[in-house]
Amino acid sequence: MNSLCLLMIYVLCILVNGNNTDFDRPLGRKLCPPMENIQQPINRVDSSKTLEQLRHEMKQANAYHGPPLDGYIVYDTDEHQNEEVADHDKRLKFISGFGGTGGIALITQTKAIFWTVWMYHQQANEELSCDWELLVHGESLRLDEWILEKMKPHSRIGVDLKFISNGDWEFMERVLTNATINLVPINYNLIDKIWEDDIRPNYPAYKAYVWPLEYAGKTWETKLDDTRKKLASMGFDAMVVTALDEIAWLLNIRGHDIPYGPFLRAYVILSKDQVYLYTDPTKLSDEVRKHLRTDNCVSAHCVRVEDYNFAGERLKAYSMLWRKVLIPAATEFNNGASRYIFLKVNPDKRIQAPSPIMYMMAEKNPVEKLGMRLSHIRDSAAMCNIIASLYEQFNNGKQLTEFAVATIVDKYREGQNFSKGMSFKSIVGYGPNGAIPHYTPSTASSLKLEASSTLVIDSGAHYWDGTTDVTRTNHFGQPSAEQIDAYTRVLMASIDLASFTFPNTLRLNQIDVIARAPLWEIGYDYKHGTAHGIGTFLKVHEPPVNMYYGQKTSDVVLQEGYFISDEPGFYKENHFGIRLENILEVIAKNDTSTSKYLTFTPITLVPFEPRLINYTMLSPKQIRWLNDYNTRIRTEVGAELLKQANSQLGYNWMMDRTVLFSSGDSSHTNKCCIYALIAFIFYIIAH
Structure with missing residues (x-):
């Protein structure tokens, strides 16, 4: 390129942009507070009614092992810490109107605070009503920092144990306890209490199916043996598999339960001689049952099927027989097991560690x-x-x-x-x-x-x-x-x-x-x-x-x-x-x-x-x-x-x-x- 052309481009860029490539982010919420005769963004969702209903639930005395809640945390994930969740599990979207991912909400009796990542900041600004204060991860107070700065000592902050990873719970509990703020475990979800069944979407009804060996390259039995060998080398007797992609890979099955993810909603408990699959039994086709040899299962290379809702209590019972149980820890794009699952195994038997399945899955055959x-x-x-x-x-x-x-x-x-x-x-x-x-x-x-x-x-x-x-x-x-x-x-x-x-x-x-x-x-x-x-x-x-x-x-x-x-x-x-x-x-x-x-x-x-x-x-x-x-x-x-x-x-x-x-x-x-x-x-x- 000749020098005249280069000079022209340079001068043009200076005229248009100034000598600066760092663009400032606008401050405050868009069109908040609402102004008369000015239309709100067309994607904005009025969440005032749902917030009022949730705050009413938070006030119920003795329902949460003590006085009413001063705050309630809502995550955008499901029981498996998925990035994308089924419409039935979009609790954060129901309470806030936000349709992206990576969000967290804290609702108090007087405020509604929403955290999102930078990539979804503008979308959240458009979709959240002016009832919400919008913060960006990495550019503002974190959730724990906000609670410490804004909430009074002895405040009670509720969270459903099935929807917070154990790692996040332990961090939050450690930080808040030092400030005499109580993190309260909730055994049933408050959003579920106000989300009426007639407007709440059901889970997809499609059945799971077999992923053929011609694409998988390894039988599920071989993958099972490889996983057992890896667990033994790590000193574990068993593990619980909570990540849906790991279950799909391990068993060579696919499903329809998660948007944009070919997964079956399930848990797997794996030991040296048994495999349990906890899912909706109606989702398993005859082809899948034959593939997994679920009928009359008595060997180490067949799968015992039980209802999805039994997973936690069965894990608690079976783990009594084992010496060491691996519970998946958080890694990139995988938050690990929930606090609910973690607590089902006795403290002297459970160890959190990255799932070995994750690494085998990433290294393609x-x-x-x-x-x-x-x-x-x-x-x-x-x-x-x-x-x-x-x-x-x-x-x-x-x-x-x-x-x-x-x-x-x-x-x-x-x-x-x-x-x-x-x-x-x-x-x-x-x-x-x-x-x-x-x-x-x-x-x-x-x-x-x-x-x-x-x-x-x-x-x-x-x-x-x-x-x-x-x-x-x-x-x-x-x-x-x-x-x-x-x-x-x-x-x-x-x-x-x-x-x-x-x-x-x-x-x-x-x-x-x-x-x-x-x-x-x-x-x-x-x-x-x-x-x-x-x-x-x-x-x-x-x-x-x-x-x-x-x-x-x-x-x-x-x-x-x-x-x-x-x-x-x-x-x-x-x-x-x-x-x-x-x-x-x-x-x-x-x-x-x-x-x-x-x-x-x-x-x-x-x-x-x-x-x-x-x-x-x-x-x-x-x-x-x-x-x-x-x-x-x-x-x-x-x-x-x-x-x-x-x-x-x-x-x-x-x-x-x-x-x-x-x-x-x-x-x-x-x-x-x-x-x-x-x-x-x-x-x-x-x-």
């Missing part, structure tokens, strides 16, 4: 590895067809909205071979909504797509042989210099991580700095992790991987056979967002005489957008990686598109965006200069 690769080729072909269709519709004058795009993405994905539904709710954000990392459109909030800003599409699917998660940022017009610079830096971050070689002892929080360097260079950072694990027809956020440099105590290292995301981002609040996400397979690099090295290979094969790339910013190594990546797309995804009917549009779009770049190719540079010149002229005219 050869059949699972192949399935992940094949499912991502099919999914990448689907994304090429989807994005190509969006470009064509937009260019032909069709008016598209965020919600319409999300509907198109979901409908197309569900029609793919081996598809088993979406792996999470599709994220589609245009312009300012793209700066909200986990924004999901609704008919009420959906923006119309235009040609002036970026469109972020983050979506994924479950297939019989794998789970996918991919993000691409698109632009239907001529990007601004600022958008090109931001996109290019995010691409550089993505490439740097994907091409990184490292010793197998390097911790996740150490690896994370590789991806952030191109953004740190301009004083920018993104407030979410760079990588998470992903399952094989399991959770899209699979433990134990959560790559974030801020987790100073993390000791997780990667293993060959892990699959992780690679998703750096750039978010200019109220303007635009950029995120790129590939799934990477962890592979061995080279063995030396001193240590073993690992690296990555991408299995997501969807083109990046050339019109958003400033190729002069890329190093020769990054250009080589990008050219190799585009060659793989042309070969592997191209072959898949050519064998599919009605995929010519997607094929042509893919070929147009995977042209190999040469350092002598000035076309992209010239386009960038033209875009900068046009933007500069419009700015001068407007001012």
